[in-house]
Amino acid sequence: MTMLPASRLGLTRRGRIAPAMAADLVVFDPDTVADTATFESPHSYPVGIPHVAVNGVLAVENGDFTGATPGTVVRDFND
Structure with a gap:
């Protein structure tokens, strides 16, 4: 479901579980x-x-925000 869009955007480390x-x-x-x-x-x-x-x-666990913010804004279609 997400591998093709990630590939199209050049996000080589996203889109599949591996x-x-x-x-x-x-x-x-x-x-x-x-x-x-x-x-x-x-x-x-x-x-x-x-x-x-x-x-x-984990950013959300059991429906609650954990306080973790490990994400970054993906710009210029690179990860």
């Missing part, structure tokens, strides 16, 4: 995932997403 890859993963429940943000509260977290790993580090 050794030496960046390990950006989102675990979600398709039956309960929903956006809770509104114009009044644009930074509200969604529901139904219990775990998020960014660069192999």
